[in-house]
Amino acid sequence: MKSTTLKAISLVSLAAAGATMLASCAAITEGLADAHAVTYRVALEGPSTAALENFEYWGKPQRSAPAETVKSSLQGAGDPQNAAVGGVWSVETIVNAKETARLSATPPKGTVATCLIVVDGGTEIARETGAPGAAVTCQAVTPAFSRK
Numbered sequence: 802m803k804s805t806t807l808k809a810i811s812l813v814s815l816a817a818a819g820a821t822m823l824a825s826c827a828a829i830t831e832g833l834a835d836a837h838a839v840t841y842r843v844a845l846e847g848p849s850t851a852a853l854e855n856f857e858y859w860g861k862p863q864r865s866a867p868a869e870t871v872k873s874s875l876q877g878a879g880d881p882q883n884a885a886v887g888g889v890w891s892v893e894t895i896v897n898a899k900e901t902a903r904l905s906a907t908p909p910k911g912t913v914a915t916c917l918i919v920v921d922g923g924t925e926i927a928r929e930t931g932a933p934g935a936a937v938t939c940q941a942v943t944p945a946f947s948r949k
Contacts, residue, residue: 835898835946836864837920843890843904847912847933850888854907855936860894868896896943902926903940910934920944 841858861868871894896902908914908931916939918927926944931937 834864836895837898837902837943838922839894839896839902839943840919840922841892841894841902841904841939842917842919843906843908843937844915844917845888845890845908845912846915847908849909849912852909853890853914854909856890856892856904856906858892858894858904859900859902860896862894864895868900896920898943899945900943901940902943903938905936905938907936908934 839860841860843853843856845853855872857870857872859868859870871892890906902918902920904916904918906914906916911933913930913933914935914937915928915930916937917925918939918941919925920943924944927939927941929937929939
């Protein structure tokens with residue numbers, strides 16, 4: 802009886818250790834993946850350029866973190882990186898290579914929003930302009946890194 806119980810405990814412990822190792826490997830792999838610095842921008846034109854009804858984007862705050870959808874309502878205050886400058890909202894994040902970068906935003910009534918996705922400080926991969934007061938969405942797959 803004791804032998805069977807010890808074997809069962811050993812198997813459960815071994816399974817738990819294996820699961821922990823797999824989770825650790827996934828975190829290490831995520832941190833080593835090719836990743837791009839992605840800038841999401843929304844430019845507003847019209848009667849109200851100081852706020853967005855909603856702002857949603859895909860990314861991660863640092864290389865080792867998991868990617869997630871970030872949702873917020875930007876009203877011109879709060880996080881300094883989200884503050885509008887001349888009607889342009891900008892957020893920087895990280896998106897792995899060959900992953901879909903996406904952004905959506907809804908401007909105030911009567912205001913036109915144009916969204917833009919830029920990778921690594923200069924390469925534009927998406928741009929869309931919506932109708933006045935309508936949500937606009939940009940999305941594109943980030944480029945793969947070339948291997949020489």
